[in-house]
Amino acid sequence: MKAVVANGYGSPEILEVKEVPKPQIKPTEVLVKTSVASITHADTLMRAGDPWFARLVLGLFKRKHPIIGTGYAGVVVEVGAQRADFEVGDSVFGETTTNFSTNAEYIAVGLNDIIMQMPAQISFEEASTMCDGPVTSLNFLKLIGEVKPGQKVLIVGASGSLGSAAVQIAKNLGAEATGVCSGRNVKYVKSLGADHIINYLEKDFRKLESAYDVIYDTVGAHSFKSCKNALKEGGLYMSPVLSMPLLWASLFNREGRKRAKFAATGMAPKDTIKDLLKSLVKMKQLGKLEILIERRYSMDQIREAHIYVESGRKRGNVVLGVAEC
Template sequence: MKAIVATKYGSPEVFQLKEIAKPTPKANEVLVRIHASSVTAADTMMRRGTPFYGRLFIGLLKPNNPIPGTGFAGVVEAVGKDVTHFTIGDAVFGESVFGAGTNAEYVCVAEKGIIISKPANISFAEAASICDGPLTSLNFLKNLAAIQPGQKVLINGASGSLGTAAIQLAKYFEAKVTGVCSTNNVELVKSLGADHVIDYTQEDFTKSNTRYDVIYDTVGKSSYSQAKKVLTANGAYISPVLNMTLLLQMMWTSLVGKKKAKFSATGILPLPALRDFLYEIRAMICAGYLKSIVDKEFSLEQIAEAHAYVDNGHKRGNVVLSMNESI
């Protein structure tokens, strides 16, 4: 099979397209022929090996798994002898455990891993990106922020993968949503249901007179110190971008005051919890409450271009690699 391989950390040029052996599923695994896989901001960080502490999980000097890629969507081509929930021909989507291996034509996934059947009303490209924006944002809004109807939620980075999903999820939970984005993305953010949009090139949300119950900083471009001025008395600043500043703020707010700074590593939640989130997301998609926004599709051979595009920090929604024609 064709696969992307990286034997060291670095720029997008570290990737090589190689012909390698197609994997054989173990007794408890399914072999998925991949139709699309995601390229996320987290993937680009893993390519660079940053932050450095992340290498404790993915490889200290080089990637433990040389094949990159996290989210995927495709069709089951073979099943192990102990598999009971999937059959050959099933359309599925999911995410690789430990975040690697899906930028290839095939991947083996444990039956009880992060894999469920694909909604019939979305494409493989859309399905491949579900485990980035929707999965992460559902964890942050539902679990971390415990979002409630009527609350005011501000989403910083509202036009990216996490942001476009967060707008729709917050509206699903009946919150009042403010999205922060650039001028070019104002109409997109409005179209997804945001009640109010702030163009960050024209206005600084941290100087607003409005107070928010939740500030979801999807891109980590603000901070608790800046955002606390516009939080309600019991408000929370939540972000998936962990750094030393946020870590110290989390420690401090856990001891002092009612306003909180919070972080969660969605990818290392227990597998049953992640699967439950996926089932919930699939139900929303099937009912028309949630859609995955795909900005650009690249071929497998164009992975360096795809990573460079994500690296520039201005993608709208999601970027995917399409391996096969949709069926």
């Protein structure tokens, strides 16, 4: 089968499309024929091995899983003898977390991976991105930030995968949402329901004193220290982009003070992620969550795809088209 393989760590140039053996599933696994895989900002960081301490999970000197990618949607083509929860022909979506390997024609999905039946109202493209922006942002805003009705939430990177989902989720939670984006994305972010929009090329939100209950920096553009001024007393800065200063600040939060939190949503308990996905599917079915697929690339365009995602200019989501299902 064809797969996207990363030879070590580095720039998009290390990515190659290769012929590799098709997975032979274990009794506890199901084999999925991949229709679409997501291409995320996290994928580009893991390809680069950045930050360096992420290699403790990825493989210090040699990658544990050379085939990249975590989000997927496709069709079950084989079921292990000990799996009774899926049948051949089921349309499914999910995430392989630290097992990666979704940028391939076939994926062996195990008990510790996320796999769910795909609702008819959701496309393969949309489903492949659900475990990126939507799940991450729901986890941060609802479970970590505990956003409440009437609170003021500022979302940095409001036009990206995480940010576009966050604007809609914040509104669904009853918050007043402010999106930070470039001028070219103002109209798009407004269409998502943002109450206020800040064009970061024209205005620095960090100069707004005690303005927000929660600052959700989806792209790690600003440090907690630089955002403190804009937080209300007892306010919270959150980001899924890990840095040593953020990790340090997260470990020494004090009740009643301005706080910082980091979390790796993909490392959350499997049942937690499934519950988040169920909530998001319901939002989608009720018309409260729109998932924009800005670009679709082929396997042969994988380097180009990573360059674009890495540019920080993508709007919504970018996916890898693998096969028709």
